[in-house]
Amino acid sequence: xxxxxxSGEIPEGSWFCPECGTATPETPKVSAPAEAAPAEAAxxxxxxxxxxxxxxxxxxxxAVVVILAVVIAALALVxxxxxxxxxxxxxxxxxxxxxxxxxxxxGRVCEIEDIGVLGMSLxxxxxxxxxxxxxxxxxxxxxxxxxVSRKEILSCALSADGSRAVWIEDDGTLYCCDVRSGxxxxxxxxxxxxxxxxxxxxxxxxxxxxxxxxLYLITGGKPSELGDGGIPAGVSDGxxxxxxxxxxxxxxxxxxxxxxxxxxxxxxEGKFTVVFNASLDEAVFSDTASGKTYISLRxxxxxxxxxxxxxxxxxxxxxxxxxxxxxxxxxxxxxxxxGTVYRAGNSLRVVTSELATEKIAGKVALSxxxxxxxxxxxxxxxxxxxxxxxxxxxxxxxxxxxxxIEDPKWxxxxxxxxxxxxxxxxxxxxxxxxxxEAVRVGDDCRSWPRFDPMxxxxxxxxxxxxxxxxxTEKAKRVKTPEDFTSxxxxxxxxxxxxxxxxxxxxxxxxxxxxxx
Numbered sequence: 244x245x246x247x248x249x250s251g252e253i254p255e256g257s258w259f260c261p262e263c264g265t266a267t268p269e270t271p272k273v274s275a276p277a278e279a280a281p282a283e284a285a286x287x288x289x290x291x292x293x294x295x296x297x298x299x300x301x302x303x304x305x306a307v308v309v310i311l312a313v314v315i316a317a318l319a320l321v322x323x324x325x326x327x328x329x330x331x332x333x334x335x336x337x338x339x340x341x342x343x344x345x346x347x348x349x350g351r352v353c354e355i356e357d358i359g360v361l362g363m364s365l366x367x368x369x370x371x372x373x374x375x376x377x378x379x380x381x382x383x384x385x386x387x388x389x390x391v392s393r394k395e396i397l398s399c400a401l402s403a404d405g406s407r408a409v410w411i412e413d414d415g416t417l418y419c420c421d422v423r424s425g426x427x428x429x430x431x432x433x434x435x436x437x438x439x440x441x442x443x444x445x446x447x448x449x450x451x452x453x454x455x456x457x458l459y460l461i462t463g464g465k466p467s468e469l470g471d472g473g474i475p476a477g478v479s480d481g482x483x484x485x486x487x488x489x490x491x492x493x494x495x496x497x498x499x500x501x502x503x504x505x506x507x508x509x510x511x512e513g514k515f516t517v518v519f520n521a522s523l524d525e526a527v528f529s530d531t532a533s534g535k536t537y538i539s540l541r542x543x544x545x546x547x548x549x550x551x552x553x554x555x556x557x558x559x560x561x562x563x564x565x566x567x568x569x570x571x572x573x574x575x576x577x578x579x580x581x582g583t584v585y586r587a588g589n590s591l592r593v594v595t596s597e598l599a600t601e602k603i604a605g606k607v608a609l610s611x612x613x614x615x616x617x618x619x620x621x622x623x624x625x626x627x628x629x630x631x632x633x634x635x636x637x638x639x640x641x642x643x644x645x646x647x648i649e650d651p652k653w654x655x656x657x658x659x660x661x662x663x664x665x666x667x668x669x670x671x672x673x674x675x676x677x678x679x680e681a682v683r684v685g686d687d688c689r690s691w692p693r694f695d696p697m698x699x700x701x702x703x704x705x706x707x708x709x710x711x712x713x714x715t716e717k718a719k720r721v722k723t724p725e726d727f728t729s730x731x732x733x734x735x736x737x738x739x740x741x742x743x744x745x746x747x748x749x750x751x752x753x754x755x756x757x758x759x
Contacts (some may be wrong), residue, residue, distance in 0.1 A: 254285070286659045291496055332560045332576050333696045333715060333735035336385040337367035341738070341746055341758050345370065348736060348751040351759055353388040355381060362404025364433040365521070365560045365576045367734045369422055371401040371408050386629065389418045391427055403521065403574045407447030411439050415652060417452055422444040431459065431466050442475040442564050445521060445574065449476035451485050458487060458500075468619045471505055473498065474569040479523035484542055486517065486526065488569035488621050495569055497528060501542040508545050516568050525580050528570075538580060538598060549587040560735070582610050583637035584619045591621060593634055604643060609654045611663075618660030619642075621732035622651050630663055632677060633708060644679045655692060658699045661712065672703065685718035693730045693737055695749060700735060702730055702749075709739070709755075723747070723755050 258618045262374040311653035338345050338352065340360050350668045356375050362371030370383045373396060380392040380399060386400050387716070392410060398753040400412035403536035408420045415435030420427045433439035443451070445623060450461040450494075453475050459466035460482045473487035476497070485500040486508075494512040509515065513532030519525065527548070529536045537545035565592030591604040604610075610621035619631040628645040650668035657664070663675045672692070690704035702711045703718070712718040730739070737749040747755040 245751050250663070255308075286484030293424065313571065332366045333358050333699065334366035334368040337735035337736060337749070338363075338370050338383065338385065339367075339734035339736045339748065340370065340372070344759060345372070346390070346736070346748055347385045348386075348748065350748075350750070353383060354759075355379075355383075355388065361399055361565060362401030362408065364403070365400060365403045365562055365574070369401060373399070373535060373659065378412055384422065389420075389425050392418070397435070397438070401562060402443045403445035403562045403576075404447060407443060409441050409443050409450055411441055411452075412551045415439055415454070417441055417450070420448070425747060430461055437503055437674060438474075438568075440475055442477055443476050443574070444521060446480045449478055449480060449482045450558030451475040451487070452480070453487065458485070460485060469500055471492075471498070471500060476566075476570065476572045477519050477523050477526075477574070478518055478565070484524055486523070486572070486584075488521075488566075491571070492548075496531070497570070499526070499539065499542045506542050508539050508542070514568075517570055517572040519574045521574065521576050521578055522578055523574065527580055538594065540598065547758060548594065549585070549601055551593065575578055583618075584611055584631065584634045586623075589624075591619065592622060604630070609651055611653075611655050613656040613658055613660055613676075618656050620654050620656045620663040620665075622648055622665065626651075628654070628663065628665065628675065628733045630677060631677075632660065642679075643678065644675050644677075645681060652688075653691060655701075657695075657701070657714075658694050658696060664701065672712075672718065676715070684712050684717040686714060690730055695731050696732065696735045697735055704728070704730060721753075721755075724757060 251463060300637055311354050333655055336347060340358065343356045343358060355372060356373050356377035358374050358395040359701055360370055361373050368384060372381045373385055378395050380396050381388045381390050392412060395413040397411040397413060401408045408422065409417065411417050411433060415433040417433055418427055419430050419433040431452060433452060436452040438605060439454040441450055441452035448462065448572035452459050453473055456472050457471040458471050458473060460469055462482055469485065469724060473489040476486040476488055478485045483501060483656060486497055489492040489496040489498060495514060496510050497508045499508055499514050505664055508532060509528060511532050516531060517528040525540045527538045528755050535550055535586050536548045536550050539545040560576045561573050565571055581594055581596050584591060586648065589607050590602055591610055592600045593603050594600055600734055606624045607621045608624045617633045619634060622628050626642040626646060626648040627643060628648055629641045630644050631639060631641045633639055644663060648667060655666040661725055665673055666687055666688050667673060670687050671683050672688045674682045674684045685703060687705045688703045689706060692701050692703040694701050700711050700713050704727055709721045709723045710718040711721050726743060727739040729740040730737060730744050746758045749756060750756045
């Protein structure tokens with residue numbers, strides 16, 4: 244079977260592409276994925292109750308993986324109580340949603356039936372969850388769940404730092420909840436018949452909302468009218484940059500309002516998928532109709548990055564807002580997209596400070612970027628292994644680490660960007676230092692390896708057994724309750740699936756615990 248993203252060959256029975264990690268149709272659904280789908284996907288799932296159609300459509304959209312044109316750059320720690328770890332801003336209190344339960348590294352936090360994750364903080368320690376069956380909205384932390392609404396929800400969002408949640412109930416009332424105190428307050432009355440929606444700034448202090456007729460900005464007081472009707476997509480702290488969609492005769496228009504003026508960023512016959520940097524003064528967006536990807540810094544006219552839609556990098560801390568029409572927006576924990584290394588076809592390119600893109604490698608067979616864009620590794624079609632330590636450094640040059648690698652299965656970079664791993668044609672796992680020193684650290688690797696974002700340790704499967712390794716040490720077998728058939732990372736936690744379809748989580752003490 245061919246991978247729909249990278250066109251690599253997926254072995255029969257595999258749940259993930261061995262090259263890029265994309266899930267196959269056979270992959271069991273573990274939780275709501277990292278990305279939100281365009282609104283067309285919402286029509287694939289029809290709710291039983293007509294009253295809940297809008298939120299059911301949102302949850303359906305959130306259940307489909309979209310390949311975003313996202314990029315990796317330097318890390319800025321943004322998160323509520325977050326701690327900088329091997330892979331970024333994942334918190335020790337990170338949460339993952341499995342079936343009808345929410346889990347931390349210590350076990351189950353709460354149980355909520357028929358749930359969808361509609362928002363998450365960058366450090367994954369706060370989730371915004373909606374129960375479509377009971378029409379209830381919850382804010383969930385490691386301490387438990389706080390039910391903030393018992394009505395149908397028309398729109399909702401969680402701030403990137405996890406401090407505040409906003410939502411619009413079916414009567415058009417816009418509410419805000421302080422996550423730490425649990426206090427709920429009313430912000431505005433909107434027209435329920437005009438599809439009102441709302442987004443919130445990364446620090447949780449500014450809200451951009453709309454009832455189709457007008458856009459309103461709320462910053463610590465009464466709403467101020469911006470005068471442009473549309474669908475809110477994102478707002479920076481203090482409201483300096485307000486992004487929104489406008490429906491046009493031929494589709495949608497993506498705009499940003501700054502300094503009292505509106506700048507058009509793009510038109511699309513289909514929908515847009517948008518990713519922002521952590522401060523929401525930069526946007527990378529893809530036109531799903533044409534496949535073209537653009538970038539805009541500080542509200543400037545956009546520049547085209549590529550005609551391709553590169554695959555998103557797995558397990559990166561994000562938060563998202565889902566729209567029933569117009570598009571989907573995601574916030575990534577990086578200060579800037581400049582210096583980004585991304586894949587376009589079989590080439591690797593980098594975004595320069597002038598917003599031009601430069602080719603740094605061609606005829607790439609396998610590639611991986613980590614450490615939020617500072618490090619990248621790739622293997623060419625001729626079997627050469629190359630490494631780029633820091634794409635943002637002056638005069639950064641790739642280094643040739645190895646040659647004549649035959650039929651590699653995958654290449655990966657450690658979360659700290661200091662080691663490169665690849666699997667050769669004998670299924671041996673090789674660790675390579677930036678100086679080109681190669682060490683065989685594992686044998687008979689039969690799965691895409693997964694890094695624990697908190698520790699940087701790597702886990703992989705071999706004929707039913709689970710192994711982990713640290714650095715260039717020899718992999719050691721890990722005692723597990725059952726034979727695992729799959730490993731993935733969700734919410735900053737490693738999740739394992741067994742041949743009996745049981746699910747386990749890697750706990751804080753290094754053991755795997757079964758979910759209920």
